[in-house]
Amino acid sequence: MESIHIRCKRCRNVFAPDQRDRGHWICPECGTRNPNLLRCYRSVAHVCILALLWSALMLAMAVGERFPLSPFCLPHILHFVLCLIIVVRIYRTRAPWSISRIHVFMLLSFGSAFVFGLLQLLPAVCWPDQSSEETTRVMTVLAQYLAVYAGIFGYLLWLRSARRKCVL
Numbered sequence: 001m002e003s004i005h006i007r008c009k010r011c012r013n014v015f016a017p018d019q020r021d022r023g024h025w026i027c028p029e030c031g032t033r034n035p036n037l038l039r040c041y042r043s044v045a046h047v048c049i050l051a052l053l054w055s056a057l058m059l060a061m062a063v064g065e066r067f068p069l070s071p072f073c074l075p076h077i078l079h080f081v082l083c084l085i086i087v088v089r090i091y092r093t094r095a096p097w098s099i100s101r102i103h104v105f106m107l108l109s110f111g112s113a114f115v116f117g118l119l120q121l122l123p124a125v126c127w128p129d130q131s132s133e134e135t136t137r138v139m140t141v142l143a144q145y146l147a148v149y150a151g152i153f154g155y156l157l158w159l160r161s162a163r164r165k166c167v168l
Contacts, residue, residue, distance in 0.1 A: 004095045008032055009165040035162045037097040044106055045090040048083040051113065055080040075116035082109035097163045106156055114149045121145065
């Protein structure tokens, strides 16, 4: 079986990291702590598993109320399929950071979930016909929603830059 090699972000030395190590990958040449890309990609897969469960719950609730392919269900089906592809690709690949399509699927999955979530909140924000305390509640939910996705997209951008520094 072929071993996996990464490049040190400081000295650019190519080395084979210990795949079983849960901590940082230490460069044997300069001692720099390089990010454990396997652990980082698996943490994204864990978030995708939670998103899979959420999408499955939303689809199960929608099937009881509407025809399964109503416009409400299509975003959840898309998100479910994208998350399933991400999880399978990350766990079946020894070096998921070496496949650029995985990162594209991650951006598509979280980007589509972000846009579809905003579209669901948009009517309550743009045309508030409820009381001021209801408007305040909707704005609080929107702020929390934006904060969560800002964290996710920040992590994905960091992961992309770490990948570019360490991939051969």
